[in-house]
Amino acid sequence: MNPSRCFRSLALGAALLVSLPAAAQVIANSSFEGDSLAGWTIGGTNRVGTIQATHVSGGIPGGVPDGSWFVALSTTPSQTTTGGTTALIDNNTTVENDIATLSITVTIPFWPAVLEFDWTFPSSEQDQPGQYDDLFDVMIYQGTPPADPTINNRVFARSAPRNVPQDFSNFINAHFLGTTIVNRTITRAGSPVTGTSLTYGVAGFRRACVGIDLPEFPGPPYTRTIRFRVADQADRQFDSALFLDRVQVLPGCDPAQQMAISQRTVSAGSDVRLKDGGLEYRPVQARRLAVDPGGRVQAVASNANLDGTNPNYVEQVFIQVDQGGWQRVTGLVINDGGDVQSLAVSGTDGGTPGRYVAIAARTTATDNIEIHRWDRQTSALTTVTSTSGCDNTNPSINFAGSVIAFESTCNALTVSGTAQKIVLWTGGATNAITAFQGGGTCIGRSPALNTRSGQDGVYVAFESSCNHTGANADGNFEIFRYRNGGTTGSTRFAQITNTTGVAVINTMAQMDRSDSAAAGNVFFLSNLADPTRGLHVFRFACSNANCTSGTRTQWTDGPAGQWYTSFRKLIRTADNTVVDDFVFERLNLLSGFTEVGHRIGPTGIETAITLTQPIQQLGGGLDGTAPVIGFLSAQDILSGQNTDHNVESFSARVQ
Amino acid sequence: MNVRILVLLLTLVPAVAAGQRDALLPADAYGYALRRSPDPLCPSAWIDLHAGTPLGLTAAGDADADDDGGVVVALPLPFEFYGQPQSTLVVSSNGYLAFAEDLQTEDGGHWRSDCPLPAIADNRRASMARVHALLADLERGPAGDLRWAHFAECPRVSAHGADACSVVQWRDWKRIGTNGTVDMQVVLHHAHREIAVLYGALDADATQAATFGIQNAGASSAALAGCGTSAPPPAFSAVCYFDGLPPETPADVIFADSFDPLP
Numbered sequence: 001m002n003p004s005r006c007f008r009s010l011a012l013g014a015a016l017l018v019s020l021p022a023a024a025q026v027i028a029n030s031s032f033e034g035d036s037l038a039g040w041t042i043g044g045t046n047r048v049g050t051i052q053a054t055h056v057s058g059g060i061p062g063g064v065p066d067g068s069w070f071v072a073l074s075t076t077p078s079q080t081t082t083g084g085t086t087a088l089i090d091n092n093t094t095v096e097n098d099i100a101t102l103s104i105t106v107t108i109p110f111w112p113a114v115l116e117f118d119w120t121f122p123s124s125e126q127d128q129p130g131q132y133d134d135l136f137d138v139m140i141y142q143g144t145p146p147a148d149p150t151i152n153n154r155v156f157a158r159s160a161p162r163n164v165p166q167d168f169s170n171f172i173n174a175h176f177l178g179t180t181i182v183n184r185t186i187t188r189a190g191s192p193v194t195g196t197s198l199t200y201g202v203a204g205f206r207r208a209c210v211g212i213d214l215p216e217f218p219g220p221p222y223t224r225t226i227r228f229r230v231a232d233q234a235d236r237q238f239d240s241a242l243f244l245d246r247v248q249v250l251p252g253c254d255p256a257q258q259m260a261i262s263q264r265t266v267s268a269g270s271d272v273r274l275k276d277g278g279l280e281y282r283p284v285q286a287r288r289l290a291v292d293p294g295g296r297v298q299a300v301a302s303n304a305n306l307d308g309t310n311p312n313y314v315e316q317v318f319i320q321v322d323q324g325g326w327q328r329v330t331g332l333v334i335n336d337g338g339d340v341q342s343l344a345v346s347g348t349d350g351g352t353p354g355r356y357v358a359i360a361a362r363t364t365a366t367d368n369i370e371i372h373r374w375d376r377q378t379s380a381l382t383t384v385t386s387t388s389g390c391d392n393t394n395p396s397i398n399f400a401g402s403v404i405a406f407e408s409t410c411n412a413l414t415v416s417g418t419a420q421k422i423v424l425w426t427g428g429a430t431n432a433i434t435a436f437q438g439g440g441t442c443i444g445r446s447p448a449l450n451t452r453s454g455q456d457g458v459y460v461a462f463e464s465s466c467n468h469t470g471a472n473a474d475g476n477f478e479i480f481r482y483r484n485g486g487t488t489g490s491t492r493f494a495q496i497t498n499t500t501g502v503a504v505i506n507t508m509a510q511m512d513r514s515d516s517a518a519a520g521n522v523f524f525l526s527n528l529a530d531p532t533r534g535l536h537v538f539r540f541a542c543s544n545a546n547c548t549s550g551t552r553t554q555w556t557d558g559p560a561g562q563w564y565t566s567f568r569k570l571i572r573t574a575d576n577t578v579v580d581d582f583v584f585e586r587l588n589l590l591s592g593f594t595e596v597g598h599r600i601g602p603t604g605i606e607t608a609i610t611l612t613q614p615i616q617q618l619g620g621g622l623d624g625t626a627p628v629i630g631f632l633s634a635q636d637i638l639s640g641q642n643t644d645h646n647v648e649s650f651s652a653r654v655q
Numbered sequence: 656m657n658v659r660i661l662v663l664l665l666t667l668v669p670a671v672a673a674g675q676r677d678a679l680l681p682a683d684a685y686g687y688a689l690r691r692s693p694d695p696l697c698p699s700a701w702i703d704l705h706a707g708t709p710l711g712l713t714a715a716g717d718a719d720a721d722d723d724g725g726v727v728v729a730l731p732l733p734f735e736f737y738g739q740p741q742s743t744l745v746v747s748s749n750g751y752l753a754f755a756e757d758l759q760t761e762d763g764g765h766w767r768s769d770c771p772l773p774a775i776a777d778n779r780r781a782s783m784a785r786v787h788a789l790l791a792d793l794e795r796g797p798a799g800d801l802r803w804a805h806f807a808e809c810p811r812v813s814a815h816g817a818d819a820c821s822v823v824q825w826r827d828w829k830r831i832g833t834n835g836t837v838d839m840q841v842v843l844h845h846a847h848r849e850i851a852v853l854y855g856a857l858d859a860d861a862t863q864a865a866t867f868g869i870q871n872a873g874a875s876s877a878a879l880a881g882c883g884t885s886a887p888p889p890a891f892s893a894v895c896y897f898d899g900l901p902p903e904t905p906a907d908v909i910f911a912d913s914f915d916p917l918p
Contacts, residue, residue: 308771309773311775336777366779
């Protein structure tokens with residue numbers, strides 16, 4: 001990755017926030033109305049044609065986004081087995097066949113610019129072996145199309161959805177349609193796409209928005225060719241088709257069109273005052289966020305006056321349930337200058353969703369950071385730590401709210417001097433705290449408890465530079481799992497990663513539910529597979545109770561330049577089923593945009609929104625089976641609701 | 656019906672209704688009820704505090720202590736405030752009392768008037784359990800005097816009867832940037848959990864947009880006597896806060912004379 005390019009893309013994101021001029025109709029024929037491909041060029045197999053919903057047996061779920069016509073690019077209908085050019089498109093070694101393209105060259109009167117389009121990619125390859133991973137991509141270029149496998153011009157790509165976890169292509173999977181065979185067909189006499197067979201039917205259109213300010217082609221003039229391309233990977237059989245509509249070049253993205261988004265907080269302005277002889281400026285904003293495992297409860301640290309009792313804009317913890325009114329955590333009043341370091345929310349207990357909130361906060365400007373637990377049901381505050389001259393940070397809380405794991409630099413808790421270690425609070429009558437990392441100057445950080453099982457809160461995953469199992473003599477930060485209870489000694493520790501070199505990053509450990517060793521899996525972000533390709537999500541599936549062995553699987557991949565910056569493993573609370581869902585934030589280094597979404601493990605099935613700037617904080621839960629993503633952002637995502645660009649709380653519900 | 660009686664009834668109905676409303680509805684979620692003079696339950700009976708103990712302030716921050724400071728007072732008897740027994744309070748230069756153990760918990764500072772109540776205070780070390788006698792950016796005037804006293808038998812009789820009281824007094828205090836002066840006392844009736852705020856001279860410049868009321872430690876419940884653009888208490892008046900319903904108002908003489916059943 002060219003750093004200057006990354007910087008430039010990020011700068012674009014910032015620029016978009018400042019000023020979005022009125023959209024111009026850069027592509028005159030954006031929706032193919034009137035059965036028209038005017039202005040567009042087709043290529044490859046030329047299997048590209050305009051159709052209507054009535055031409056697809058079963059129709060289009062949710063209808064056609066704009067007008068009644070749209071365009072289909074087919075990987076050649078009717079399982080044609082000969083003809084067409086081939087290429088290596090997605091950076092693996094398997095040849096793509098039956099390539100069809102649709103392109104248009106436009107001159108863009110504003111800059112920067114984004115490409116926004118509605119798409120769906122049904123595929124009959126869904127139940128086929130992994131190598132038959134049909135795909136499509138979108139490229140932006142000037143003049144001659146870039147030769148494959150060039151990736152720098154690719155701004156969007158997807159491959160066929162899969163029935164079973166397998167992701168042969170380097171592209172993210174398109175919408176999963178379920179495993180029921182419905183056998184849809186495109187039928188339009190004389191059309192190049194007629195006869196295209198779509199075994200699992202068609203998913204509804206979804207909107208994508210990507211930046212197209214590729215630095216290889218500086219302007220002005222901003223003349224660009226936009227090319228959509230489909231291909232059949234590994235063979236010429238089993239059809240796939242890309243449906244496109246409402247293809248537009250715009251000054252900015254509208255993420256609200258991509259997912260059901262709610263802005264949960266509304267704060268205005270900023271606070272300026274003379275204090276202690278100086279001028280003090282404070283933006284009114286949300287700074288910390290956590291979401292309960294059920295996706296219904298948001299805890300936010302904000303200095304906004306969300307409940308009417310905070311006219312002086314002092315940071316407090318507020319709770320919102322099901323998008324009702326915000327309620328302040330009245331048991332922990334934070335003084336001016338104090339702040340919240342981190343939040344965590346438990347599961348449902350005693351009928352109260354997100355009953356317990358773990359809060360790491362300094363209550364005055366000069367205080368140290370302590371851990372507290374707020375019981376929403378009884379309005380009781382438990383003082384988990386009461387220390388001085390040291391800090392207790394980054395709590396993780398189990399489902400029942402009875403265990404809190406956190407970082408501590410307090411010798412009274414860690415018996416490790418000032419070295420930061422992970423400790424476990426198990427409450428009870430003695431307010432018990434367990435130090436388990438031992439002494440020394442090595443460091444533990446970012447704990448994450450398992451949740452929801454007969455062993456709720458028994459396991460904690462964390463990062464550590466300590467040599468807990470004898471396999472970390474080099475003192476790298478590795479991912480570990482600790483079992484609180486059972487057999488004593490080092491067998492309580494499982495070392496999940498074992499890497500060398502300073503270029504390897506292992507971070508953000510997460511845990512699953514764990515009523516058996518096999519389900520007590522550990523998830524983490526790492527670049528251990530390829531330090532040059534950014535961070536990806538990994539799962540380590542334990543194969544025995546002590547997790548001394550297991551299988552590591554990379555759960556995310558895709559075009560080079562996707563860098564996962566945060567994720568949260570989700571658990572299904574409704575029926576305690578083990579699921580592969582997680583929510584993520586990733587930086588698309590090609591576009592410079594941030595993508596926030598939900599993904600189902602190795603299947604690559606995901607739904608994401610594109611934002612012009614990174615989010616702050618990420619949380620998520622499964623409300624029944626519906627993923628809910630919580631995050632903080634300064635972007636005016638729902639146009640007009642955050643024009644002052646204060647950092648607000650948002651939620652996005654995957655429909 | 657006798658016309659005079661009808662007229663009297665029409666005259667009294669609003670007052671009776673108002674009285675019932677005050678009597679039946681607490682002023683805040685916790686249950687404090689609020690009365691103002693000339694309500695006979697809330698007389699403005701100024702207490703002579705010449706023999707009281709002068710209080711020296713400690714600065715909350717960089718500003719002068721008499722501008723932005725506090726002083727700890729240990730109460731000889733506990734005072735129950737929002738259901739919690741309190742043994743110490745911090746007297747602020749800015750016209751409020753906060754129930755707190757020390758100046759690390761409450762520094763007496765203040766920048767803006769909190770309106771409405773309850774509200775998170777904006778000083779750096781703040782207890783939210785407060786009696787805002789007159790919360791504003793105040794300072795000691797040229798002749799300013801701050802003192803307190805405890806009386807085993809309070810010179811001002813509580814609405815519930817005689818008891819011990821602790822009294823804090825700001826005298827010749829002033830609003831920063833104005834010539835508006837303030838004389839006021841907070842009387843804590845220990846046995847009856849009654850708080851009486853007595854006002855002497857109150858300059859309009861001093862009371863403008865000030866906050867008057869009490870609130871609990873969580874800043875989740877408050878009895879508000881005024882703030883912002885609402886009318887402040889007048890000079891030489893009193894505002895009283897009762898933990899629970901106050902005792903019955905003495906029977907109205909006119910009402911008794913006119914409607915008592917004949918012997």
